[in-house]
Amino acid sequence: MDLTCSGCESEICSTDQYMKCSSCKKYYDLVCLNIPVQSFKNYKPEHKESWNCPSCLCSLPKSDNSRFSVGIASQPPIKTMLSNNCENVNMKRGSRVKTTEQESTTTDTSLLLSEIRLLRQEVSDLKQQNTDIGLKLSNFSDALNQKLEDFEKKMCAKDEEIILLKSSILQLEHKLNLSEQETMKTELEIIGIPEENNENLCHITMLTANKIGVQLNDLDIDEVYRIGQKTH
Structure with a gap:
């Protein structure tokens, strides 16, 4: 059966280390009651069965408080007790103030996050540089293609000019042959x-x-x- 602490409203993990109020029948873990485990183990069964939570204990008449031990009767209400021990225990069960090891872990995490941010910035800069280089290469490629296109046009024009010159040479050679033949008729x-x-x-x-x-x-x-x- 799952038990829930009425003080912190968290599940009670240990099945035998808790206190049950004999009046309201609510359960409380040892952390919220600020009861050491060793002291809990020394409690007698009849004491556990007749135990009242701080809230019920405060609501009982004073004449009825004589049957409780001074240590138990003098316990403040749970909320007051939790407030007085706020330096050690939070409202959630098992949530402690950061220890030196936790602070060190937090510092390491902060450094790691900072390095990750720097790495992301470097990656972003590299991407921007690659983009700039790609743009320059694209512009250079376009300019080179334009020059090649212009060169091809000039070569085509030269080829046409060469074809015309060859045609003119053939015509001149033909005329020269005719002229020589005409000349040979009178020689x-x-x-x-x-x-x-x-x-x-x-x-x-x-x-x-x-x-x-x-x-x-x-x-x-x-x-x-x-x-x-x-x-x-």
Whole structure:
């Protein structure tokens, strides 16, 4: 059966270390009654059975107090007793004032919390730095991509220009070939004519043409020249 202390309203953990009021039938633990465990063990059974709580004891007529021991009868009410011993016991059962060990634990906890806050701040700073670095890298990447895009456009323009130049070269080569072919139609090579000093090649050409039955004049000849070096 679970017993509840009427003084602190907490569950009485020990099943044999408590006092039951013979008048109101309420239960009280030894902590709220400020009764040492050793003193409780020395109580006689008849004393425990006839025990009255401080509240009931105060409500009894004075003539009836003679049957109680001075130590028990002189106990103040529970609330007054708890107030006088507030330095050692809180209203909740088993809740004691912080000991030196508890204070040390609290100090360690405070230091740990402070270190955790500092660590969180450092993590937050690192996240911000990473964000800034990521933003810079993103901006650099965008600028690099823009430069690459501009370079590709220039290369495409150069490629188109090269294609146009190649087309122009092909057209010029074709025109040159046609011109050479047209020129070759009017060219005539004469061999076997001895070379002399101060010779007139145009006159020699017209004489040669007349000998083979071709009539030429100065307007029909554009240019006359010998091929090769002069032989001695």
